Amino acid sequence: MAVIVATDNDFNEVLNSNKKVVVKYFADWCGNCRLFSPKFKRMSDDEAFAEVTFVDVNAETSPEARKVANVTNLPFFAVFRDGQLVDSVAASKEEAIRELIHKLDA
Template identity: 35%
Template structure:
């Protein structure tokens, strides 16, 4: 699958419609973002089963702020709507391919259990 540009309006539906979503937060003025773009595109073509989304942080400032983006490029990976990876900085094709494989290999029952435990812990701390 080719990369797709998404906005704040499409973001929730993109997560809903896809098992795995990678999101590249970038800006046109960012040199490392421009260097990473062809790598991201190349790996997206090797994994048609994954949504490779791009968010222009200049056009989508509120989405970037909501995602806590403080440095670009920032790459995020979601699986079953759960954020499982977030890291600023450009990576090479081998590292991005390894990330894709790692996200695919996650035991999502375990991830969901960890999220539930964290949420339960957060709720009890607030009491």
């Protein structure tokens, strides 16, 4: 599945119209964010995550979306179930993000 790019304008709509969502907060200047992008795309294509919606949010241009997850560092990942924040992590290791996504099934 493609990674959806969301902004402050449509962020809440994306959260509320998808049951399980993982959001990657990034910035254009963030090297680790750029390095993680292909992994995030690959994860979005993984059959294990077929029920999860993957979303990219530019943390610099979408401050309201950033506040929803209390973003502290970049890259920053947050998972939402039924529009509600479940958990988040500031990390750039794929295993940490996979563990975060699995919390949506708990």
